Amino acid sequence: MTSTPGLSRRSFVQLGAGMIAGVALVTLAGCTFDAPAGTAGAAGTKTSLKEAPMLTKLVKEGKLPELAKRLPAKPAVAASFGGTALYGGTLKRGQLDAGDRGVMQAFATASFVEWDEDNRKPVPSLAEKFESNDDMSEFTMTLRSGLKWSDGEPYTADDVLFVMQNWLGNKTMMPSAPYWFSSADKSVPQAEKVSDTVIKISFTSPTPLWPKYLSNPSVGGQFVKPLHYLRQFHPDFTDQGTVDAQAKAAGFDSWDKYFADRDNTWTNPDVPVMGAYRVITSASSASGTADLERNPYYYKTDADGRQLPFVDRLQVQILAQEALDLRAANGDLDFQAQFLGYNTTQVYLQNAEKNGFHVDRWTPAGSLLSLCPNLSHKDPEIRELFSKKEFRGALSQAINREAINKSLLGGLGVVMQPVAPKGDEYYSDGIGKNFLEFDADAANSALDELGLTEKDSNGVRLMNSGKPLDFVLLYVDATTEIARTDAYSMVVKDLANVGIKLTLKPADSTLYTQSRTTNDYDIDGTTVPQTKFDLEPVWYVPTGGNSHSAPAFGQWYASAGESGEQPSADVQKLLDSWDALRTATSDDARVKAGKAIMKQHSDECYMIGILALPFVPVVINNDLLNVRDDKPELAFVLGRERVTKPEQLAFATGE
Amino acid sequence: MIRFIGARILYVIPTLFAISLISYFIIQLPPGDFLTSQIASLEQQGQTLDPAYVDALRQRYGIGEPFWVQYGKWMGGILFEGDLGQSFEYGRPVTALIAERLPLTLILGVTTLIFTWVIALTAGVYSAVKQRSFADYAISTVGFIALAIPNFLAALLLAYAGFTLFGASIGGLFSPEYANAPWSWGKVIDLMNHLWIPVLVIGLAGTAGIIRVTRANLLDELPKPYVVTARAKGLPEGKIIRKYPLRIALNPFISTAGWHLPSLFDGEVIVAQVLALGTTGPLLLGALKSQDMYLAGGIILIIAVLTVIGTLMSDILLAVVDPRVRFGKA
Numbered sequence: 001m002t003s004t005p006g007l008s009r010r011s012f013v014q015l016g017a018g019m020i021a022g023v024a025l026v027t028l029a030g031c032t033f034d035a036p037a038g039t040a041g042a043a044g045t046k047t048s049l050k051e052a053p054m055l056t057k058l059v060k061e062g063k064l065p066e067l068a069k070r071l072p073a074k075p076a077v078a079a080s081f082g083g084t085a086l087y088g089g090t091l092k093r094g095q096l097d098a099g100d101r102g103v104m105q106a107f108a109t110a111s112f113v114e115w116d117e118d119n120r121k122p123v124p125s126l127a128e129k130f131e132s133n134d135d136m137s138e139f140t141m142t143l144r145s146g147l148k149w150s151d152g153e154p155y156t157a158d159d160v161l162f163v164m165q166n167w168l169g170n171k172t173m174m175p176s177a178p179y180w181f182s183s184a185d186k187s188v189p190q191a192e193k194v195s196d197t198v199i200k201i202s203f204t205s206p207t208p209l210w211p212k213y214l215s216n217p218s219v220g221g222q223f224v225k226p227l228h229y230l231r232q233f234h235p236d237f238t239d240q241g242t243v244d245a246q247a248k249a250a251g252f253d254s255w256d257k258y259f260a261d262r263d264n265t266w267t268n269p270d271v272p273v274m275g276a277y278r279v280i281t282s283a284s285s286a287s288g289t290a291d292l293e294r295n296p297y298y299y300k301t302d303a304d305g306r307q308l309p310f311v312d313r314l315q316v317q318i319l320a321q322e323a324l325d326l327r328a329a330n331g332d333l334d335f336q337a338q339f340l341g342y343n344t345t346q347v348y349l350q351n352a353e354k355n356g357f358h359v360d361r362w363t364p365a366g367s368l369l370s371l372c373p374n375l376s377h378k379d380p381e382i383r384e385l386f387s388k389k390e391f392r393g394a395l396s397q398a399i400n401r402e403a404i405n406k407s408l409l410g411g412l413g414v415v416m417q418p419v420a421p422k423g424d425e426y427y428s429d430g431i432g433k434n435f436l437e438f439d440a441d442a443a444n445s446a447l448d449e450l451g452l453t454e455k456d457s458n459g460v461r462l463m464n465s466g467k468p469l470d471f472v473l474l475y476v477d478a479t480t481e482i483a484r485t486d487a488y489s490m491v492v493k494d495l496a497n498v499g500i501k502l503t504l505k506p507a508d509s510t511l512y513t514q515s516r517t518t519n520d521y522d523i524d525g526t527t528v529p530q531t532k533f534d535l536e537p538v539w540y541v542p543t544g545g546n547s548h549s550a551p552a553f554g555q556w557y558a559s560a561g562e563s564g565e566q567p568s569a570d571v572q573k574l575l576d577s578w579d580a581l582r583t584a585t586s587d588d589a590r591v592k593a594g595k596a597i598m599k600q601h602s603d604e605c606y607m608i609g610i611l612a613l614p615f616v617p618v619v620i621n622n623d624l625l626n627v628r629d630d631k632p633e634l635a636f637v638l639g640r641e642r643v644t645k646p647e648q649l650a651f652a653t654g655e
Numbered sequence: 656m657i658r659f660i661g662a663r664i665l666y667v668i669p670t671l672f673a674i675s676l677i678s679y680f681i682i683q684l685p686p687g688d689f690l691t692s693q694i695a696s697l698e699q700q701g702q703t704l705d706p707a708y709v710d711a712l713r714q715r716y717g718i719g720e721p722f723w724v725q726y727g728k729w730m731g732g733i734l735f736e737g738d739l740g741q742s743f744e745y746g747r748p749v750t751a752l753i754a755e756r757l758p759l760t761l762i763l764g765v766t767t768l769i770f771t772w773v774i775a776l777t778a779g780v781y782s783a784v785k786q787r788s789f790a791d792y793a794i795s796t797v798g799f800i801a802l803a804i805p806n807f808l809a810a811l812l813l814a815y816a817g818f819t820l821f822g823a824s825i826g827g828l829f830s831p832e833y834a835n836a837p838w839s840w841g842k843v844i845d846l847m848n849h850l851w852i853p854v855l856v857i858g859l860a861g862t863a864g865i866i867r868v869t870r871a872n873l874l875d876e877l878p879k880p881y882v883v884t885a886r887a888k889g890l891p892e893g894k895i896i897r898k899y900p901l902r903i904a905l906n907p908f909i910s911t912a913g914w915h916l917p918s919l920f921d922g923e924v925i926v927a928q929v930l931a932l933g934t935t936g937p938l939l940l941g942a943l944k945s946q947d948m949y950l951a952g953g954i955i956l957i958i959a960v961l962t963v964i965g966t967l968m969s970d971i972l973l974a975v976v977d978p979r980v981r982f983g984k985a
Contacts, residue, residue, distance in 0.1 A: 092831055097941075099744055251748030252741060261747070281835040284745050286755040286933040288827060289834035315831055319931045322811060323826035326818050332831070476695075509695035510946065517691075546694070 046654065051307045052087040055296050064296055065152070067307060072146040075301045076125055078308055078648050079117045082626030085302075086654030090313040091334045091624070094324040098283045101266040102338055103316050104221070106641040108265070108275030108292065110299070111220025112141055113211055119638050120425070122211040126155075126224070126274065126299065128197075135585040136208045137183075143197040148297040149272035153228050157193045162227040164191035164201070166236050173256045179543075180213040184583050206585045209534055216535055217639035225263060226272045233259045266290075274299065276309040276647040288318040300647055310626075310650035321480070331355030334621040335649065337362060338640050341480035345617040356622050361615035365635035366529030368612040369482050370418050371395070371473065371491070373523050375606065376542075376552035376565055381463055382471075382522065387568055389604050390446050396435035396608045398443040398498040404490045405611055408482060417609040418528040418539075419602045426533065426594035431602035436609075443498045452499075461499035470501040474515055475525030477506035481613055488525055491610065517545050519552040528607060533594075534581060535637045540597055541578040542571060549606055574600060623652045656974065656981060663970050667963050674959040679726050682943070682951050689743040689946045729952065739956075740949030744942065749953040753935060757920075759828060760934040763927075764919030766850060767858045775862040776908070779869025780901065786874060798863035807925045809856045814930060817852065826931035853930055857923045868907050876900030906977060913969030917961040921954070 049056075051067045058064040093103065113122035113130050124130050129142040147155040168174050168181050169188050177188045184205040192200045203210070214220040231237035233246065235255060247258035265273050267282045276298050283290035292314040300308045319327060325344045327333050329351040340348070348359045373392060377383040385391050396417075405413040417436055420426040447461060452469065454462040461469045473491075477484050485506060492502045502523070507515070515521045526548055533540045538547050542554035545564065553571050555564025567575060577596045584590035601607070616634050620627050632643040690709055732738040739749035778798070782791040801809075814826075827834065833845045876882065877900055885895045920935060927936035935954060942951035974981045 094826075251738070251751065257741070267745070267747075284747070284752070285835070286759055287829060287834045288931060288933040289829075289831070291835050315834070317827060317831060317834065317931070319826040320929050322929065323814065323931050326814065327826060330818055510691050513691050513695040517694075 046086050047084040049087060050305060052294060052310075052312060054088075054312055055294075055307075058296070070148060070152075070297045071301065071307060072144040072148075072299050074128060074144055075305070075307075076144070076299055077303055078300045078645050080302055080626065080648055081628040081644060082648070082650075084304075085310045085625055085648070085650030086652070087310050087312070087650075088654040089311050089651035090315055091311045091649070091651075092332060093314065093316045093336050094319045094327055094333055094339065095283075095316055096319065096321060096324065096339055098288065098318050099266075101218075101264075102640060103290070103292075103314065104266050104275070104279075105217040105639045106338075107314060107646045108273065108277040108295075109217035109221045109639060109642065110224050110274035110276075111214055111217065112223065113214050114217075114220070115215045115638060115643075119633065119643060122215040130211065132211075136206045136210075137203045139201045139210065140194075141199050141201070143199075144299060145197050147274070147299055149226050149228075149274060150278050150295040150297055151229075151272040152297060153226070153272065155226075155274060156196050157199045158196075159225065159227045160199050160223070161191055161193055162230070163223050163225050164189070166234060167225065170236075170256075172254075173259065180210075180216075180219045183207065184579070206583045208584050208587065208590050209582055212532075212535060216637045217642055218636070221275070224274050229270070229272050230259065230263060233262050276300070277314055283316060283318055290314075290316040292316070298647070302648060309647040328619045329355070331357045331621070333619055335619070335624055335627065335641065335646075337616060337618040337634050340617050340619060342367075342613050342616060343480065343483070348617055348619055357619055358622060360618040360620055360627070360629065361631060362618050363631050363633045364481075364613045364616045365531055365633050365638075366527050367481055367616070368416065368418055368528050368530060369484065369487055369525070369610045370528045371523050371525055371608040371610070372528075372548045372606075373608075374519070374521055375550040375568065375571060376519060376554075377522065378519060381465055381467070385450075385463065387570065388450065390450055392605045392608065393435040394443040394446040394450075394498065395495065395500070396605055397437065397439045397446070398500070399491055399494045399608070399610060400438040401436075401610055402438065404487055407490070408486055409611065409614070412614045413482070413611040414614060415609075415611060417602065417605065418530060418607045420533060420594075420598045421530050424531045425591055426598050428595045428599060431598055434602055435605050440494075440497055447498060447500075455499055458501075459496075459499055460501045468501060469499065470503070471522040472503045472505050473523045473525050474505050474507055474512060474521040476509045476512045481527065482611055484525065487610060513546075516548065516551055519545075519555075524548045528609070529635070531633060531635060532637050533597075534590075537578055537582075540601060541574045542567070543575075543578065570604065621651075625650050625652055659974055659981065660971060663967050667967060670963055671960060674963070675730065675956055676726065678955040678959060679729065679948075679952050680722070682946070682948050682955070683722060683725075689948065691946075693743075693945070725948075729949065733956075739953035742942070742947050742950040744945050744947045744950065749950050752938060752950065753954065753957070756933055756935045756938060759932070760921075760936075761919060762846075763828075763850065763853060763923075763932065763934055767854050767861075767923075768915050768919065770854050770858040771861040771865065774858065775865035776869060778862065779866040780873060780896070782866065783870040783873035783877065783904075784896065786870075791870075794866060797859075798866045801859035802863035804860075806856055806860050806923065807929045809860070810852065810926045810929045813852045813856060828932050853923070853926055853932060857926055865908060869904055872904035872907060873900055876903050902976075906973065909976060910969050910973050912972065913965030913967070914962065916965030916968070917958045920961055921958055 051059075055064060055067075059066050064070070095102065110126055112125060112127040114125040115121075116123045122130070126143060126147065127141045128144045130139065131141075132139045141160075143155070143157065143160070149155055164181075168177070174188075177186055181188065183189060183203040184207075187204055189201050189203045189207075192202070194200055214223065233243060233255065235243045240255075243255045247253070247255040250258055250261075252258040252261065262268055262271060265271055265275075266279060267284055269279050269282060272278075273295060276295055277292040278295050279290060280293050281287070281289070281291040294309055294312055298308060302308060317327075321339075321341070324333075324339055325341060325347065328336060328340060328344075329347045331351070345359065348357075352358055373386040373395070375383070375386055377386055401415045402411075405411055405415060415436065417432045417434065419432040421432075452461040452463065456462060456468050458468075463469060473488055475484055475488065485504065488502075488504050492504060495502045516524060528539055528548075529536065537543050538554065542550040542557060544558045545551050545555035547554035550567070550571055552565040553567035553575075556566055557564075557575055574597055577593050577600070581590050581593035581597070584593060615631070618627075618634075626644070626649050628644045632638075634640055634643070694709060729740060732740055737750075739753075741747070742749050742752055745752055778794045782794045785791050828846055828849045829842065830845050830849075833842045836842055873896075879900070882895060882900055885899060886892070921939060924936035924940050926932075927934045928940050931937070939951060939954045941947070942954065
């Protein structure tokens with residue numbers, strides 16, 4: 001909401017609560033509270049506006065071309081989650097880190113394609129047409145004609161080529177091709193300009209996942225960079241000496257770091273953008289507050305041809321977790337899902353009515369707390385043990401999930417194993433049910449059958465070598481979701497009942513990452529995402545040394561056998577399915593391979609799921625319209641709040 | 656006097672060298688490096704980075720170089736070019752990041768220091784003069800409570816009280832509408848509205864020490880014969896205390912006054928973090944957490960230099976006000 005300095009919305013409300021009676025109050029209350037009846041007449045004319053009044057003013061002053069000249073020939077039409085809306089207002093948010101670009105991904109991404117309303121398949125966005133050849137190794141993209149950057153310069157195929165050849169193809173800035181823009185042989189694809197709006201991209205192998213990668217805002221947004229602005233910082237376009245001198249003058253020790261700095265839309269207010277908002281003041285300034293303003297050339301409209309976004313400005317403040325929670329409870333945050341803690345929901349609910357907001361419940365993605373035994377363990381005996389399905393199954397069956405659920409989430413949590421959930425394209429009937437029921441007897445007899453019958457004086461089972469079954473659970477402690485130490489402590493007791501000793505080791509996130517990537521841990525404790533695993537396969541298939549289940553095997557796969565260790569037959573099967581998936585020549589073949597991976601996980605129980613959150617809280621100002629109410633998924637690969645297409649959000653009161 | 660100052664300045668150089676070496680070493684101690692923490696934080700935000708790609712970056716940024724080489728480059732930059740290096744996290748020069756936050760940090764630091772001194776000295780003198788009175792006990796109790804409550808907790812409690820009782824917006828030194836606005840009267844008033852919480856929390860916590868020291872020293876002096884003599888001569892009580900025992904009792908206060916110099920600069924890290932103040936404190940904490948070596952190293956080095964300079968200033972001040980120190984007799 002807009003607040004005029006000196007008179008906040010809060011004092012407006014208090015004012016309205018009954019201190020002053022009179023004409024002023026009537027008008028005030030009329031437009032603030034009784035919107036449907038009171039403002040029908042006024043709103044009728046305002047909702048027919050095609051552009052924001054603040055832009056109309058600039059057009060009249062001659063500082064901006066008229067709307068028709070700013071929009072592309074065929075503007076993209078944004079999905080709508082509500083009715084007609086007014087232009088104006090400032091949407092306030094908070095976040096924990098100054099460097100976190102989540103807001104840009106959620107509110108201001110522009111990409112060739114984006115997720116459709118159901119978040120299932122990519123639909124054209126900056127592109128008007130996005131087609132592939134039969135085996136999905138060649139993509140032809142037609143940009144909308146008349147697209148413009150936020151400074152009014154045209155957006156053309158040259159900008160796209162610039163990204164693909166001079167940025168992704170530059171060895172200094174991209175020492176190795178990123179997974180989201182490389183063929184199976186790790187080469188960078190060829191990009192070719194067919195006309196000013198048509199680009200052809202050729203991979204050396206089928207790449208069915210590319211359109212999906214592009215739809216992920218954190219990836220797709222990186223393909224959009226302004227050549228006309230950035231060319232002055234790139235040695236392919238400007239003399240190397242000049243480029244180096246500029247970098248040095250700005251305090252950077254090499255030109256590519258300065259280029260990255262100039263290219264950062266979240267911290268550099270000068271770089272032109274294609275998204276709905278551009279940064280005016282960066283969050284790393286001393287005020288710790290970022291201001292964003294609408295992009296007058298934004299390429300989307302609503303169904304009536306009204307240019308989006310509706311909301312004029314965004315304001316994002318950097319806050320500590322406690323301050324952010326209190327701000328949310330105080331009604332100071334207009335629309336926020338990320339960074340809110342599940343355990344603080346009660347505080348939000350208690351203050352919601354009083355402070356003019358409501359709390360929605362969205363679907364969590366990746367809140368499933370799990371145990372991941374290290375399948376590529378350094379100790380051959382432990383590796384042997386962890387590679388046995390019966391052993392992993394016994395671990396899983398020994399855990400009394402309902403008891404954990406009752407004591408930590410009041411029974412509201414969802415008990416499941418980490419596989420694709422119902423509704424995901426890689427889900428098939430019957431997966432995810434193995435070893436889920438609590439059955440200590442079955443676990444005990446399974447362990448006995450594995451020959452782990454000897455016990456030491458503490459009742460801990462012994463391996464053949466005489467070493468006890470004593471494992472360390474490595475995890476990063478966190479309390480904003482399911483309190484990890486509490487949950488894992490209950491697992492420790494459950495496992496002790498079947499003769500397995502588990503020691504908890506909460507670690508700093510850096511130490512945690514370091515131990516994992518050097519294959520130096522027994523069991524990893526983490527939350528596992530379940531939907532759209534193909535966008536981040538490392539969770540289910542050890543594709544890299546950062547795998548949670550088998551880092552040494554992942555390193556082998558990523559380095560093509562140069563480092564790491566050769567995967568076991570089991571894991572090789574997963575990797576083969578993954579290779580089949582990412583080079584599939586049809587959607588059917590791709591989905592089949594993905595289902596095979598999920599089926600294998602379900603059968604083998606590589607990761608042991610415990611409990612997932614029932615929902616994530618979302619705080620929404622009562623004045624904010626058009627937030628979707630069908631409990632969408634709050635997922636990183638969907639751009640989090642982006643699922644509700646923030647460009648079409650609007651304030652009931654407008655300005 | 657000049658010899659005294661010269662000798663003190665000579666001590667400063669090896670001290671600073673040792674501090675810079677140790678602080679750089681300590682920052683390097685935790686496992687991993689900036690890129691590992693970067694991967695870790697991206698993972699917490701839900702993103703996975705390709706490890707092969709990270710390895711390539713590590714080589715390019717020279718993060719894997721031996722300690723001495725890194726330290727040499729860093730010190731060389733500082734001594735010869737006044738360049739504190741680049742922050743990895745912000746991708747900006749460290750000097751620019753610090754300079755941006757300096758004005759607010761100084762406003763907070765100076766206000767807090769004045770607040771502390773005014774309250775503490777008055778209270779200390781008063782409780783010594785009125786020893787064992789109700790006021791004396793009350794002052795001591797309040798001082799100890801303020802000292803005993805962890806600052807961040809007090810800050811949270813006050814913030815929560817502000818939220819429930821006054822509906823104040825929590826965090827930051829400005830309301831959202833003023834955060835990036837140019838300076839105006841409204842903004843100054845808005846700053847005052849937010850400044851009192853950190854000033855009260857940090858300031859009160861600092862009073863207890865000074866109150867106790869001032870009180871104890873003054874109590875030592877008050878029964879001495881020269882005070883009795885002055886009183887016998889008929890000097891007014893206020894004048895006696897101000898002119899003689901207080902001046903002696905102030906020695907420990909002056910000898911520690913310089914120590915406040917660094918605290919003006921770092922602005923109480925934890926309180927600033929909890930209240931989301933745009934001072935250098937949260938910058939330092941964030942840099943330490945993400946192993947942003949040059950940023951953390953730069954801030955710590957400045958704090959160290961200020962501590963040493965502060966101590967030097969105290970030494971000199973003490974020598975100026977107390978001749979016994981100047982001649983090495985006390």
